[in-house]
Amino acid sequence: MKEKLIYTLGLAAAIYLVRNLYVMLLQLPDEAAQGPIYRIFYFHLPGYFTAAFCFLFSAIFSAVYLVTKKWKWDSMAAALTEIGLPFAIMNLVTGMIWGRIIWGIWWTWDPRLTAALISALIYAGYLMLRNAIPDPTERAKNSAVVAIFAFTSVIFTYKSNEWFRTQHPAPVLTIRTGGGTIDPAMEWMLLHNTLALLMFAGVLLFVRWRMEEQRREIESLRRESLSY
Amino acid sequence: MIRHALVIASKDLRSELRTKESLNSALSLTIVLLLLFSFAFDPASEDVKQWAGGLLWLVYSFAAILIITRGFARELSNDCLEALRASPVPGSALFLGKAFASFLILLGVELISLPVFGIFYNVNPASKPLPLIAALVLATWGVTVIGTVFGAVTVNLHLRELMLPVLIYPMMIPALMAAIELTSASINQVEPEMIWYRLLIGFNIIFTALSVALVDIVLVD
Numbered sequence: 523m524k525e526k527l528i529y530t531l532g533l534a535a536a537i538y539l540v541r542n543l544y545v546m547l548l549q550l551p552d553e554a555a556q557g558p559i560y561r562i563f564y565f566h567l568p569g570y571f572t573a574a575f576c577f578l579f580s581a582i583f584s585a586v587y588l589v590t591k592k593w594k595w596d597s598m599a600a601a602l603t604e605i606g607l608p609f610a611i612m613n614l615v616t617g618m619i620w621g622r623i624i625w626g627i628w629w630t631w632d633p634r635l636t637a638a639l640i641s642a643l644i645y646a647g648y649l650m651l652r653n654a655i656p657d658p659t660e661r662a663k664n665s666a667v668v669a670i671f672a673f674t675s676v677i678f679t680y681k682s683n684e685w686f687r688t689q690h691p692a693p694v695l696t697i698r699t700g701g702g703t704i705d706p707a708m709e710w711m712l713l714h715n716t717l718a719l720l721m722f723a724g725v726l727l728f729v730r731w732r733m734e735e736q737r738r739e740i741e742s743l744r745r746e747s748l749s750y
Numbered sequence: 751m752i753r754h755a756l757v758i759a760s761k762d763l764r765s766e767l768r769t770k771e772s773l774n775s776a777l778s779l780t781i782v783l784l785l786l787f788s789f790a791f792d793p794a795s796e797d798v799k800q801w802a803g804g805l806l807w808l809v810y811s812f813a814a815i816l817i818i819t820r821g822f823a824r825e826l827s828n829d830c831l832e833a834l835r836a837s838p839v840p841g842s843a844l845f846l847g848k849a850f851a852s853f854l855i856l857l858g859v860e861l862i863s864l865p866v867f868g869i870f871y872n873v874n875p876a877s878k879p880l881p882l883i884a885a886l887v888l889a890t891w892g893v894t895v896i897g898t899v900f901g902a903v904t905v906n907l908h909l910r911e912l913m914l915p916v917l918i919y920p921m922m923i924p925a926l927m928a929a930i931e932l933t934s935a936s937i938n939q940v941e942p943e944m945i946w947y948r949l950l951i952g953f954n955i956i957f958t959a960l961s962v963a964l965v966d967i968v969l970v971d
Contacts, residue, residue: 588967636923640920640923643920644917644920644921647913647916647917647920648917650913650916651903651904651913651917654904654907654908654909654912654913655907656908660906663967663968664903664904664968666967667899667903667964667967667968668900668903668917670960670964671899671921671957671960671964672921674956674957674960675920675921678924685945685949686945
């Protein structure tokens with residue numbers, strides 16, 4: 523039952539993404555100042571949102587694990603980080619491609635770019651740490667603490683263009699600016715694509731979470747068989 | 751808790767002063783690195799003031815790793831860590847004591863190597879004392895807090911020496927960044943931007959609080 527539900531969600535996400543691609547590529551006009559390249563923004567920002575969403579819940583579920591000591595929260599936090607990291611990298615890569623066209627360079631040591639890269643490195647470190655701890659209780663406990671620490675880097679990235687002078691474009695969403703900086707049709711497209719990516723991430727999340735639970739079961743069975 | 755922390759810190763400092771294991775190795779490492787960097791960057795060039803601050807903190811961050819890895823690792827032999835866990839000292843006091851001891855050792859290494867750096871690279875790092883002192887005290891504390899808490903996380907690992915730098919270098923970048931800017935301001939005799947002081951203070955408050963709150967889970971449970 524759960525299986526069918528998740529495959530249906532996957533199919534819906536795929537159809538939704540194709541619909542979004544159709545609208546953004548064929549229906550929306552080019553942006554006045556930047557030309558066609560601005561469309562990469564429809565993946566840049568939603569990618570970041572999806573990653574930040576995953577990392578936020580990974581920190582929350584890690585805290586929940588520390589309080590309740592229930593394995594499922596640990597598996598969930600691990601799955602969320604592993605799904606969030608590719609989206610964070612997607613955010614970095616799309617940003618780099620955009621920068622190459624608009625700024626003329628692939629990378630600049632701007633505070634926000636640097637902060638986003640640091641964040642990705644920290645979460646990569648988290649995943650490495652998980653692999654380095656053999657004992658499941660120790661692993662869950664220590665990586666939960668690291669996940670909470672790591673989330674500060676996401677906040678730092680989010681706030682970095684308020685704290686520093688950056689080259690990174692200012693926020694455009696109405697919720698941050700009060701409106702007037704972005705065409706409503708383009709803003710809707712951003713929100714549509716954020717939803718599509720979140721749905722996609724949700725499907726991946728479920729699959730990865732189930733894998734983690736199965737891995738845990740195999741681990742405990744192995745330990746049980748060894749103890750006889 | 752403060753009393754417990756001070757007991758731990760004085761214990762660590764005493765054992766460090768008797769063996770001088772991390773002090774000696776960190777000091778010689780900083781000197782070797784300062785020497786090595788003089789081949790990578792020309793110390794006689796005009797723009798030495800532009801990058802000297804960054805170089806100094808790079809050297810310090812390497813010294814920090816050496817000192818911090820010792821912090822919890824020194825308790826592994828003879829199962830001292832288990833004894834400390836069993837003692838009435840709470841985990842947070844253990845953490846604060848260890849962090850404070852590492853802080854003093856690292857600060858000592860920094861203060862000794864600072865004049866060497868000034869002589870080798872022909873700059874006066876203390877032209878403007880306030881930003882330099884702020885950088886030394888605040889960034890060193892920030893770096894040791896991050897290092898000590900992650901040292902606690904990785905202390906039982908097989909791959910401890912490999913995992914620790916991977917985890918802590920990205921975490922300490924904001925503190926190092928601010929320290930580099932403040933030190934550069936001191937070397938160039940300009941007033942630094944307020945944001946760097948604020949960043950360092952905020953970094954220290956947030957991570958000290960988070961560490962004290964979470965380290966009990968790592969150490970005791």
